Amino acid sequence: MxxxxxxxxxxxxxxxxxxxxxxxxxxxxxxxxVVVSGGSWGLWGYNSFGLSLLPFIVGVGLLFFNGKSVLGWLLMIAALVIIFAGIIVNLRVYFxxxxxxxxxxxxxxxxxxxxxxxxxxxxxxxxx
Structure with missing residues (x-):
């Protein structure tokens, strides 16, 4: 051994x-x-977080109607990627x-x- x-x-x-x-x-x-703080999402000077939720809401609605909807899954996954990327992009990191x-x-x-x-x-x- x-x-x-x-x-x-x-x-x-x-x-x-x-x-x-x-x-x-x-x-x-x-x-x-390291100090990390968050910022607001902006699109042409306006808060645009709510706009990123639209594909998510439509995708979830399609999935409630038909759980096998390819369009619903694509919209929901794309919206989650957009939301996650938006959170990461709007972080401010200071040393x-x-x-x-x-x-x-x-x-x-x-x-x-x-x-x-x-x-x-x-x-x-x-x-x-």
């Missing part, structure tokens, strides 16, 4: 856990410096100011941790 490392490879489980801890810490510190040392610490922890995870999961040559 042999003990395998992380991901079934001969890599080290300790290296994986250390990399995971570094990546989580770096990701948390980086995300802690709060941080010192260079803090920023480098966050990035080294994040990408160093990812590197340790990748290294622990890669198959190594068997030692002779």
């Amino acid at each position: 042999s003990i395998e490392g992380a991901g079934g490879t001969p890599g080290g489980i300790g290296q994986f856990l250390l990399g995971f801890a570094f990546a989580v810490a770096g990701g948390w510190l980086l995300m802690n410096q 709060m100011s941080a010192s260079l040392f803090s920023t480098l610490t966050m990035l080294v922890l994040l990408f160093g941790g990812i590197g340790l995870i990748a290294r622990s999961l890669s198959a190594k040559e068997a030692k002779r």
Whole structure:
């Protein structure tokens, strides 16, 4: 019975856990410096969120009438994609100011941790 490392490879489980801890810490510190706010949907200066709901309402109506309606499914899926894309497009992402040392610490922890995870999961040559 042999003990395998992380991901079934001969890599080290300790290296994986250390990399995971570094990546989580770096990701948390980086995300802690980000402020996200929402904006309003605009089309020619007017609020247009309600306009994006029209295909959704028509699609749902067609699906209530006939659950196998291809047009109803297409309208509903297209409307959901439009709504999701509209939410993402109208987000405002701001990075709060941080010192260079803090920023480098966050990035080294994040990408160093990812590197340790990748290294622990890669198959190594068997030692002779």
